[in-house]
Amino acid sequence: xxxxxxxIAAQQISSWLVMGWAIAFTNSxxxxxxxxxxxxxxxxxxxxxxxxxxxxxxxFEIPQTNILSLNFPAGDQLSRTAWEDExxxxxxxxxxxxxxxxxxxNVITVYGTPLAVxxxxxxxxxxxxxxxxxxxxxxxxxxxxxxxEKLAEIAGQPVAAEPTAEATLADMRKQFDDxxxxxxQSISSLKFDQLKTAKATLQSxxxxxxxxxxxxxxxxxxxxxxxTEAARANEQFHYLRGRTEALAQAxxxxxxxxxxxxxxxxxxxxxxxxxxxxxxxxxxKRQQKMVEENDSAASLDSELALVLWPKYRRLGxxxxxxxxxxxxxxxxxxxxxxxxxxxxxxxxxxxLALIERATEATKIExxxxxxxxxxxxxxxxxxxxxxxxxxxxxxxxxxxxxxxIDAVVxxxxxxxxxxxxxxxxxxxxxxxxxxxxxxxTFKPGAIAYHLTPGDALGIHDSDNQGWCRNxxxxxxxxxxxxxxxPEIVGFSSLDxxxxxxxxxxxxxGMIVFGIDGLTPADPDDSGVGK
Numbered sequence: 307x308x309x310x311x312x313x314i315a316a317q318q319i320s321s322w323l324v325m326g327w328a329i330a331f332t333n334s335x336x337x338x339x340x341x342x343x344x345x346x347x348x349x350x351x352x353x354x355x356x357x358x359x360x361x362x363x364x365x366f367e368i369p370q371t372n373i374l375s376l377n378f379p380a381g382d383q384l385s386r387t388a389w390e391d392e393x394x395x396x397x398x399x400x401x402x403x404x405x406x407x408x409x410x411x412n413v414i415t416v417y418g419t420p421l422a423v424x425x426x427x428x429x430x431x432x433x434x435x436x437x438x439x440x441x442x443x444x445x446x447x448x449x450x451x452x453x454x455e456k457l458a459e460i461a462g463q464p465v466a467a468e469p470t471a472e473a474t475l476a477d478m479r480k481q482f483d484d485x486x487x488x489x490x491q492s493i494s495s496l497k498f499d500q501l502k503t504a505k506a507t508l509q510s511x512x513x514x515x516x517x518x519x520x521x522x523x524x525x526x527x528x529x530x531x532x533x534t535e536a537a538r539a540n541e542q543f544h545y546l547r548g549r550t551e552a553l554a555q556a557x558x559x560x561x562x563x564x565x566x567x568x569x570x571x572x573x574x575x576x577x578x579x580x581x582x583x584x585x586x587x588x589x590x591k592r593q594q595k596m597v598e599e600n601d602s603a604a605s606l607d608s609e610l611a612l613v614l615w616p617k618y619r620r621l622g623x624x625x626x627x628x629x630x631x632x633x634x635x636x637x638x639x640x641x642x643x644x645x646x647x648x649x650x651x652x653x654x655x656x657x658l659a660l661i662e663r664a665t666e667a668t669k670i671e672x673x674x675x676x677x678x679x680x681x682x683x684x685x686x687x688x689x690x691x692x693x694x695x696x697x698x699x700x701x702x703x704x705x706x707x708x709x710x711i712d713a714v715v716x717x718x719x720x721x722x723x724x725x726x727x728x729x730x731x732x733x734x735x736x737x738x739x740x741x742x743x744x745x746x747t748f749k750p751g752a753i754a755y756h757l758t759p760g761d762a763l764g765i766h767d768s769d770n771q772g773w774c775r776n777x778x779x780x781x782x783x784x785x786x787x788x789x790x791x792p793e794i795v796g797f798s799s800l801d802x803x804x805x806x807x808x809x810x811x812x813x814x815g816m817i818v819f820g821i822d823g824l825t826p827a828d829p830d831d832s833g834v835g836k
Contacts, residue, residue, distance in 0.1 A: 341368050344412040345404075347397075347419055347610065350375040354654040355418025358661075362414060362649055365661050374400050376419075382763060384420035384606060386620070387427055397613050413610050413646040414821065417657040421650075421762055421817065422789040423609050425602045431620050435597050438567055442574060443471055443590045446583045450478065453511040453583075454485050460504050461488035475588045482515050482584070517582030518550050553580035562631070564641060565619040596622045605762070605789045607646040608812040614642045624813035629796050647818045651778045652765055660820045663783040667751035675749035677705045677713040678727045680735030694736050694757060697794040701734055721745070730754075733782075736792070740764070742776040748783070753807065755786035755795065762787030762817045774819075783820050790815030 346362060349355035359373045376393055378384065384393070401410065426432060451468040458465045466485070469478045486508070493504050512520055522543065529540035557576040563569050570593070577586040602620045611626075612618055618641075627635065627643045651657045679702040684691040705713035716722055721738055722745040730746040736757035746754070756773035764770035765778065765787070774787035786795060786807060793816065796808040809816040 341366075342372065342405075343409050344368050344414065345372040345374055345400075345410055346414045346416060348373055348375050348416050349418035350377045352378075352418035355416055358416040358418070358649055358654055358657045359414075361658055362416065362661055365665060372404075378418075378420055382421040382766060384423050385427065386424050386602065389423045389606075389609060394609070394613060397610065401614065408642070411645060413607075413644050415607055415610065415646065415648045415650070417650045417654050419650075420606050421765075422815070423604050423606055425600045426620065431602060432597050432600060435619070435621060436594070438570065439590050439594045439597065440471070442570075443587060443594070446587050446590070447471060450482065450515055450583050450587075453515050454482065456507060456511055457485040457489040460507060461485070461492045463488055475584065475591060478587065479516075479584055486512060513582065515583045517578070517580055517585055518546055519581060522546050522550060550580055561623070562625045563637070564615075564624060565622060593622070603790055603815065604813045605815050605817050607648055607817050608814055611644050611646045611812045612641075614644065618813075620813065623811055626809050626812045629808045629810060631796070643812070647821045649821070650765065650819055652768070652775055656778055660778070660783070663750065663781070664821050667783050670750055673731045673749070673751045675729040675731030675752065676727070677702075677711060677732045678722060678730055678734075678746070679705075679713065679715045680722055680733075680737075681715065681717045682737050683718045694794070698734055698736065705732075733777075738773075740770070740772045742771055742773050744776070744780065746777075746780060746782075748781040751783045752781070753784040753786070754782040755807075757792040757794075758788070759791050760789055760815075761792070762789050762815075762819075778819055785819040787817045787819065788815045789817065792816075 344366075346359045346368065348359035356373075356375070359375075360370065362368065363370050363373060374397065376396060378393070379388065404410075447469055454468065455465050466481060469481060489504070489508050493501060493508065496504055525539050525543035525546060529536050529543050531539075553576055557573055557580070560569060560573045560576065573589070574586050577589055601622055604620070608624075611628075612624065618624060625632070627638050627641055628645055632638060649657045649660050651660060679698050681695055681698050681702075682691065684695045686692075702713055702715045705711050706715075714727070716735075721743050722735075724744050725747070727733065727745040728747045729749055731749045731752050733746055733752075733754045733756075735755075739758055740761075746752075748754070754773075754777040756777065758773055761772045761774040764772040765775040767775070774785060777785045784807065786809075791814075793814060794810055795816075796810055807818060809818070
């Protein structure tokens with residue numbers, strides 16, 4: 307599934323920025339009963355997976371009984387059918403049996419468990435959504451055709467070929483604009499009574515099909531004309547602009563609610579009230595494309611985060627309710643979301659090294675070092691590239707504004723050079739596909755995120771030259787990767803002791819390798835796991 311596109315402005319990031327990790331344990335000391343907020347998922351018949359799971363539990367005082375071993379098939383890709391029909395029910399059953407008081411909040415996946423859940427092989431999910439969007443589109447095409455017929459009546463012309471579901475949005479818009487132009491031309495010859503009725507019909511159909519924006523442009527021009535009506539037009543312009551902004555924000559907020567047929571119907575109503583039928587049709591066509599592309603692949607970690615949700619859409623986007631944007635949202639109590647991180651790497655030893663780094667990181671009072679942000683200097687029309695650039699620029703800007711943090715920004719198409727980034731505590735960058743550059747000397751607790759598509763899928767490939775594999779091997783304590791299309795993450799505060807990274811969305815392919823926030827067991831203690 308693709309990542310949820312939550313637009314984070316610079317001022318929002320400032321309240322969310324934290325150097326750290328995606329998982330926080332509430333207790334730094336205590337016995338087994340106090341550590342029952344976490345369970346570990348391992349591969350049943352994989353000795354290395356079992357060893358990493360046991361080492362983690364021993365180091366962090368997690369009861370060995372909190373290891374859930376599943377019979378995963380070999381390989382880093384797990385079929386969607388195997389997950390939904392066989393493995394997911396086992397996880398739910400285990401939680402129902404072992405977590406009757408709903409204390410578990412965290413999941414650790416370890417070396418040997420699959421990285422990704424593949425897309426659907428059948429239509430159990432795609433068909434209901436395909437039918438829903440098709441019916442919604444047909445209804446709106448019928449409304450547009452009715453509007454075109456009314457405009458043709460005003461123009462005294464026969465109706466042109468009506469738009470079909472196969473027509474592009476641009477073609478629909480042009481046909482409607484041509485119909486409006488023809489109607490406007492014929493109106494000038496009408497008598498007063500006929501003129502008044504025709505104008506009212508024309509305005510009504512423009513509002514239904516094209517929304518508020520044509521009127522907004524007209525009012526702006528009138529307000530700047532210097533005419534006697536300019537002041538009134540200016541007042542109406544500001545009122546209408548406020549309304550369009552409110553409707554747009556409402557539609558965006560609805561996108562942060564877990565997907566359902568009811569949510570989609572509400573979004574359609576908001577889009578129609580703002581941008582008319584054409585806006586709703588454009589959105590519907592994008593949703594249809596998502597369904598036809600079967601955009602249902604995800605990381606196993608994302609699916610585990612949602613394993614307690616009784617129902618959710620496996621297509622498209624799923625907002626991460628653990629993100630600070632939902633701090634006060636009652637949705638958290640309805641959709642119980644687990645925080646998932648992974649102890650994994652190119653080899654079992656690499657995974658064990660992540661545990662050691664997390665242990666070392668707990669000994670430091672706060673993170674120290676430099677922040678390195680690598681932009682691409684993108685200036686073209688690629689919306690995805692520009693959005694990533696804006697996010698990285700916001701991250702750089704916020705760190706530069708914080709006292710005692712040295713933020714180094716590469717804003718050209720060049721990469722940071724080999725050995726050019728000493729004392730790294732945070733690195734963010736996003737290009738040089740499958741070509742890692744050994745630029746960094748990582749400090750204890752360091753975080754690294756390179757936004758490369760599917761980069762995490764290469765961590766177990768010895769020939770892989772990607773960033774995720776190498777960032778783990780080269781010493782970062784926390785590495786953010788993706789098994790699909792990468793996206794931005796949220797950093798929740800500048801307090802180094804909170805140590806949190808929040809993916810904007812789940813069921814999106816995001817993986818966070820490495821953990822912190824839980825004090826390791828004292829080696830001289832006789833606690834759990836010894």
